[in-house]
Amino acid sequence: MRRRMRGTAVAAIALTSLMVVSACAKDSGGGTTGSTNAAGAACEFSTPPSAPATSSTSAANGEKVDGSALKVGLAYDIGGRGDASFNDLAAAGFDKAIKDLGVKKENTRELSAAPNEDEAAKQTRLRQLASEGFNPIVGVGFAYTESLKVVAPEFPNVKFGLVDSAVDGAANVTPLVFAEQEGSFLAGVVAAYQSKKCHVGFVGGVDIPLIQKFEAGFVQGAKTAAPKVQVEKKYITPAGDFTGFQDPPKGQEAAKGLIDKGADVVYPAAGASGIGVFAAVKEAGVLAIGCDADQYNQPALVNTRDVIVASSLKRVDVAVYDFFKAAAKNDLASLPKVFDLKVDGVGYATSGGKIDAKLQGILEGYKAQIIEGKIKVADKP
Numbered sequence: 001m002r003r004r005m006r007g008t009a010v011a012a013i014a015l016t017s018l019m020v021v022s023a024c025a026k027d028s029g030g031g032t033t034g035s036t037n038a039a040g041a042a043c044e045f046s047t048p049p050s051a052p053a054t055s056s057t058s059a060a061n062g063e064k065v066d067g068s069a070l071k072v073g074l075a076y077d078i079g080g081r082g083d084a085s086f087n088d089l090a091a092a093g094f095d096k097a098i099k100d101l102g103v104k105k106e107n108t109r110e111l112s113a114a115p116n117e118d119e120a121a122k123q124t125r126l127r128q129l130a131s132e133g134f135n136p137i138v139g140v141g142f143a144y145t146e147s148l149k150v151v152a153p154e155f156p157n158v159k160f161g162l163v164d165s166a167v168d169g170a171a172n173v174t175p176l177v178f179a180e181q182e183g184s185f186l187a188g189v190v191a192a193y194q195s196k197k198c199h200v201g202f203v204g205g206v207d208i209p210l211i212q213k214f215e216a217g218f219v220q221g222a223k224t225a226a227p228k229v230q231v232e233k234k235y236i237t238p239a240g241d242f243t244g245f246q247d248p249p250k251g252q253e254a255a256k257g258l259i260d261k262g263a264d265v266v267y268p269a270a271g272a273s274g275i276g277v278f279a280a281v282k283e284a285g286v287l288a289i290g291c292d293a294d295q296y297n298q299p300a301l302v303n304t305r306d307v308i309v310a311s312s313l314k315r316v317d318v319a320v321y322d323f324f325k326a327a328a329k330n331d332l333a334s335l336p337k338v339f340d341l342k343v344d345g346v347g348y349a350t351s352g353g354k355i356d357a358k359l360q361g362i363l364e365g366y367k368a369q370i371i372e373g374k375i376k377v378a379d380k381p
Helices: 008-014 086-100 119-131 142-154 180-194 209-225 247-259 270-284 316-328 357-372
Strands: 072-078 108-113 136-137 159-162 171-178 199-206 229-238 267-268 287-290 308-314 346-349
Touching: 008 180, 008 308, 072 086, 072 119, 086 108, 086 287, 086 346, 108 119, 108 180, 119 136, 119 142, 136 142, 136 316, 159 199, 159 316, 171 247, 171 316, 180 199, 180 209, 180 287, 180 346, 180 357, 199 209, 199 270, 209 229, 209 267, 209 357, 229 247, 247 267, 247 270, 267 270, 346 357
Parallel strands: 072 108, 072 136, 136 159, 159 171, 199 229, 199 267, 267 287, 287 308
Antiparallel strands: 308 346
């Protein structure tokens, strides 16, 4: 899905990156404080929940599992390894599984998608892995949903994992789905507190339900933290046109439009188009929040990372690793139905040092309320 890059502001960064499809509630109670943000704008904050005494993050499972007999396969979405986001997270989980489970290098295979490929190409990729004896296999991204409807029944003994989607009636396809709206809620809280104008923005790559989950959570989080915050929203392309995930110049244009309307913190859920969003943010001297990965620490974003104050995390690496480990134990039923905050399937990162201890405590407080069910985060705008 790579396209010719346009605009000098993103060219240097875009050349180092592969293209990828990645990516309002009422006040939660307690009234509002009389404080405003750093610039003294007329944005009042709700009384935030108290941070829990101990972290709600669960401990990692150190159980040793022998997967040396496995042949593991990974079918990437557009862009593959090196995209600084969605696919790289899948690659990290793949690598960790190989190391921890003792899988032999010759028993691993990674295949990438081609730009603008048709459905037949995806089916061929999955059939190639399955017919060569790879089992389990992960398809990275909802783009493999239709392909697995066809291919999975052809290989009933192969265990398939599918990131971001499910195949109804396919017993050998395990959905690896996420509560993206929960991580995005926390991104919205950060945006509200970091905004000097009480005015924030969201850029979606493609107007589809998956990306709408990011929008819904972000808007709810921002408005829960600061009920009067203004939120600008822009989708790069409509449903059906997936170029919105692979066009940094259009991402730059979309972000510039939101910034021109007054947004001074922008959150993109737009795959590789986010490269352009960060470029626009840096050019305008405002701030951004990363998405999916800890984007402050992504090498491909080194030239713009200073504007990234935090990132929402979608732990595709955790889901991919857990799937391979569960397959090695022949215990896929042990996997969570949804990778949410409770199981560390989503979260947030504050690399860069721009989030102080007070805001960190506020984020942990909101996180705890979501985990406890006191805040229900909508998955639709």
